Amino acid sequence: MEKRKQRILTGDRTTGKLHLGHYVGSLSSRVAMQYEYETFILLADIQALTTHFEQKELLHQSIREVTMDNLSVGLDPEIATIVQQSAVPSIAEMTVFYSMITSVNVLRHNPTIKTEAKQYGYKDLSYGFLGYPVSQAADITFCNADVVPVGEDQIPHIELTRRIVRKFNGMYGTTITEPEAKLSQVSRLSGLDGNAKMGKSLGNAIYLSDSSKEVADKVRRAVTDPARVTKDIPGDPTICNVAKYHKIFTPDEYDTICSMCRSATIGCVACKKKLTDSLNTLLDPFREKRAYYEDRPELVTEIIQTGTAKANALGNETVRMMKDAMHLSI
Ligand code: TRP
Numbered sequence: 001m002e003k004r005k006q007r008i009l010t011g012d013r014t015t016g017k018l019h020l021g022h023y024v025g026s027l028s029s030r031v032a033m034q035y036e037y038e039t040f041i042l043l044a045d046i047q048a049l050t051t052h053f054e055q056k057e058l059l060h061q062s063i064r065e066v067t068m069d070n071l072s073v074g075l076d077p078e079i080a081t082i083v084q085q086s087a088v089p090s091i092a093e094m095t096v097f098y099s100m101i102t103s104v105n106v107l108r109h110n111p112t113i114k115t116e117a118k119q120y121g122y123k124d125l126s127y128g129f130l131g132y133p134v135s136q137a138a139d140i141t142f143c144n145a146d147v148v149p150v151g152e153d154q155i156p157h158i159e160l161t162r163r164i165v166r167k168f169n170g171m172y173g174t175t176i177t178e179p180e181a182k183l184s185q186v187s188r189l190s191g192l193d194g195n196a197k198m199g200k201s202l203g204n205a206i207y208l209s210d211s212s213k214e215v216a217d218k219v220r221r222a223v224t225d226p227a228r229v230t231k232d233i234p235g236d237p238t239i240c241n242v243a244k245y246h247k248i249f250t251p252d253e254y255d256t257i258c259s260m261c262r263s264a265t266i267g268c269v270a271c272k273k274k275l276t277d278s279l280n281t282l283l284d285p286f287r288e289k290r291a292y293y294e295d296r297p298e299l300v301t302e303i304i305q306t307g308t309a310k311a312n313a314l315g316n317e318t319v320r321m322m323k324d325a326m327h328l329s330i
Contacts, residue, residue, distance in 0.1 A: 094142060136157050
């Protein structure tokens, strides 16, 4: 008998368009894995509410934008399932069940929660924000995902999911799958401005939907080796943001570029131009695919609805099984 393909589930908060950091950290690997694994991509609009509850318009638009970001980089809607989190009630039900067996102290000590709370300036955390890792455990397990491809910052959440699943299964005799994290190769893309991370809220992001001109402008403003004031002063690629990007986006020429920088045979302007070319070569096919979906909004709606219906069937079954095990079914 043919074995069922392993399942992956991963997701993005719908708090704006996705950027290159998302691409290298997560999107590229999910696209590569979609043929080998049964793939679920969650549009995490409930999780987006934990920080963006007041931004109704942004959240609304982002559901479609994040879908198009995924489709434009090559996620194939014929084989991958795109799911709108808020339209899957079983995830909310599972969150409530899981919340009963999750310690508030464990959530308080979650390093990602702490970093994000600081980043957003929260002193007094909302119940929903503190508890979103519990909801994320439900996201992952409603379909019994085996593998969760994520960046490093998500590891505490996957650990918590595993802990919850073990406890629940142990208590009720269920067989919910304990998922494994699959760390992406590049888990953090630094900002071209020198910030440790590319981020929407940091204002240093190159979006997958940026035009070639926008990309050129952003690269032109990138911070390089500050000591290299003129072209004939040799540069130090180890402290240059543009060099870090070449390593990822121009890998074949990376060594040559670095030695040309060190010997002052390439200047920052030409080096940046090269990076712009590499980025636009990557992004051009994405732009073309995106344009296709932008012209067909009803197709995008249909892709989300079809995927969500499939998720509901699976999630309802999981909740039914959980309720039976908890002796809540009458
Ligand atoms: N927390 C993830 C992020 O901030 C998004 C997310 C929501 C997610 N639900 C998920 C990731 C389930 C993996 C699995 O990027």
